[in-house]
Amino acid sequence: MSDPNDLAAFLELGWQRLTRGVADRRAAARHPVLATVSPDGFPEARTVVLRGANRTGGVVEVHTDSGSDKIASLQARPFAQLHIWDEKVQLQLRLSTSVEITQGAAVAQKWSRVPGGSRMAYGASPKPGTAIPHAHAYEKLASESCFAVLTCTIRQIELMHLADPHRCAVFKADDGWCGEWRVP
Amino acid sequence: MSDPNDLAAFLELGWQRLTRGVADRRAAARHPVLATVSPDGFPEARTVVLRGANRTGGVVEVHTDSGSDKIASLQARPFAQLHIWDEKVQLQLRLSTSVEITQGAAVAQKWSRVPGGSRMAYGASPKPGTAIPHAHAYEKLASESCFAVLTCTIRQIELMHLADPHRCAVFKADDGWCGEWRVP
Numbered sequence: 001m002s003d004p005n006d007l008a009a010f011l012e013l014g015w016q017r018l019t020r021g022v023a024d025r026r027a028a029a030r031h032p033v034l035a036t037v038s039p040d041g042f043p044e045a046r047t048v049v050l051r052g053a054n055r056t057g058g059v060v061e062v063h064t065d066s067g068s069d070k071i072a073s074l075q076a077r078p079f080a081q082l083h084i085w086d087e088k089v090q091l092q093l094r095l096s097t098s099v100e101i102t103q104g105a106a107v108a109q110k111w112s113r114v115p116g117g118s119r120m121a122y123g124a125s126p127k128p129g130t131a132i133p134h135a136h137a138y139e140k141l142a143s144e145s146c147f148a149v150l151t152c153t154i155r156q157i158e159l160m161h162l163a164d165p166h167r168c169a170v171f172k173a174d175d176g177w178c179g180e181w182r183v184p
Numbered sequence: 185m186s187d188p189n190d191l192a193a194f195l196e197l198g199w200q201r202l203t204r205g206v207a208d209r210r211a212a213a214r215h216p217v218l219a220t221v222s223p224d225g226f227p228e229a230r231t232v233v234l235r236g237a238n239r240t241g242g243v244v245e246v247h248t249d250s251g252s253d254k255i256a257s258l259q260a261r262p263f264a265q266l267h268i269w270d271e272k273v274q275l276q277l278r279l280s281t282s283v284e285i286t287q288g289a290a291v292a293q294k295w296s297r298v299p300g301g302s303r304m305a306y307g308a309s310p311k312p313g314t315a316i317p318h319a320h321a322y323e324k325l326a327s328e329s330c331f332a333v334l335t336c337t338i339r340q341i342e343l344m345h346l347a348d349p350h351r352c353a354v355f356k357a358d359d360g361w362c363g364e365w366r367v368p
Contacts, residue, residue, distance in 0.1 A: 005318045033267055035219040035229035045219035045229055045267035047276055083217055083229035092231055130367045134189045135351040138367040167319040183314045183322040 004167060007179040011171050014093055014159045017086045018060070021050040028086035029053075029093070034062065035083060038069070039076040045083075046070065058154045058173055060095065063114070066103055066148040067127035074099050080152055092160040097152035107149045114147070122146040160184060188351060191363040195355050198277055198343045201270050202244070205234040212270035213237075213277070218246060219267060222253070223260040229267075230254065242338045242357055244279065247298070250287055250332040251311035258283050264336055276344040281336035291333045298331070306330040344368060 002009045021029025035045045052061030060082060064070060074080065082095040114122075123143030132138055154173060161167040166184035171177045186193045205213025219229045236245030244266060248254060258264065266279040298306075307327030316322055338357060345351040350368035355361045 004320070031269065033217045033219075033229055033269075035217075035227040037221050037225065037227050041221065041225075041261065042263050042280065043219040043221050043227060043261075043265045044278075045217055045265050046278065047267070047269050077225065077227075079226050081227045081229050083231075085215065085217075085231050094228075094230065096226065124367050126367050128367050132365045132367055135353070135365050136188070136349050137365065140349075165320050165324075169319070181316045181319050181321065183308050183310050183312050183316055 005181075007169055007171075007181070010159055010161070010167070010169055011157070011177060011179055013089070013091065014157060014171075015053075015055050017089060017091060018050075018084070018093060019053045019055070021084070022053050028088065029084050032060075032062075032082040032084045032095075034070065035081045036070055036073040037077045037079070038073050044069065044073060048082075060097070060152045060154065062150040062152065063110075063121075064148050064150060065122050065124065065128055066101075066146045067124065067129075069129055070150075071101060071148060074101060074150070080150070082152065090162040092158075092162070094158040094160075095152070095154050096156040096158075097154050100151045100153070102149045102151060103147065104145075107147060108144070110149055111144050111147050116142075119147075122148075158182075189365075191353055191355075191365070194343055194345070194351070194353055195341070195361060195363055197273070197275065198341060198355075199237075199239050201273060201275060202234075202268070202277060203237045203239070205268070206237050212272065213268050216246075216266040216268045216279075218254065219265040220254055220257040221261045221263070222257050228253065228257060232266075234266075244281070244336045244338065246334040246336065247294075247305075248332050248334060249306050249308065249312055250285075250330045251308065251313075253313055254334075255285060255332060258285055258334070264334070266336065274346040276342075276346070278342040278344075279336070279338050280340040280342075281338050284335045284337070286333045286335060287331065288329075291331060292328075294333055295328050295331050300326075303331075306332075342366075 020027040119142035123141030123146035168184040171179040204211040303326035307325030307330035352368040355363040
């Protein structure tokens with residue numbers, strides 16, 4: 001273990017764990033929980049798949065069906081918090097982000113790289129959330145027109161390390177990610 | 185596998201997995217993610233420990249430090265969504281709840297049952313979230329006056345089963361939990 005007071009090393013650990021989620025299906029960061037606020041002001045959370053993480057740009061990327069409830073929520077309030085609990089290193093990551101939704105021609109190249117089997121996640125008839133008479137009364141469409149990319153620009157990263165004693169730090173884009181310790 | 189169209193059996197599975205979290209430290213439902221809306225309207229999410237789940241009453245219970253950010257959020261907007269991803273059965277549970285915060289004499293008996301080591305989670309000096317000069321510049325107080333119980337009354341349960349093909353259903357307190365299938 002390095003110096004427990006080294007903020008830069010702590011942030012480095014956070015980014016290591018985060019980027020691992022993009023490449024490694026078994027990494028904790030592969031499946032963050034994405035929290036949003038519904039159009040009528042209620043908290044919502046669901047599991048998503050981490051598709052990209054770029055430290056230089058300060059962004060993470062998630063793909064979703066444009067008919068899903070999170071799109072309606074993000075159109076109303078373009079903010080999401082991504083939550084990851086990485087048990088292996090006892091680290092909770094919370095990324096406060098501003099979210100841009102992109103569809104159509106601008107993401108055609110990304111769509112072309114989505115494997116055939118994974119395309120089923122985009123587009124359904126009727127659309128996701130519709131009440132149906134029995135469990136399987138729907139079709140998956142694998143529809144490019146329903147493919148939406150969420151570009152989540154990170155405003156703040158909070159890391160909570162449940163080693164003994166606990167450590168917590170907050171890093172903000174606004175102050176160049178220098179970070180500060182917080183009471184856990 | 186029972187009849188995939190049996191809504192009652194699906195809800196029963198959800199409650200089985202949920203209540204397991206209270207007794208079994210290794211169950212997925214032991215550590216839900218609690219999503220709230222901050223006083224200034226931003227989504228927030230953090231891991232919590234499930235302390236109670238009562239199907240008859242339609243409530244789940246979480247304990248927290250009264251100085252934590254979630255208390256300020258819940259005082260402003262008394263709603264939380266609890267999210268659980270139970271990998272073993274490929275089931276996502278989302279509980280939409282109204283939250284009541286209780287402290288002091290009303291929860292003295294619950295406090296008396298909190299084991300000594302776990303009491304450190306309640307109370308810190310300075311209070312949680314305060315900026316501090318180095319990682320360990322705080323004390324944990326094990327303070328009964330900082331022990332808060334969140335009683336989360338469930339308004340809706342959404343279950344998403346990632347078996348093939350996926351199944352999704354929503355159960356509402358308002359209609360007696362009879363439930364309906366939804367497009368996943």
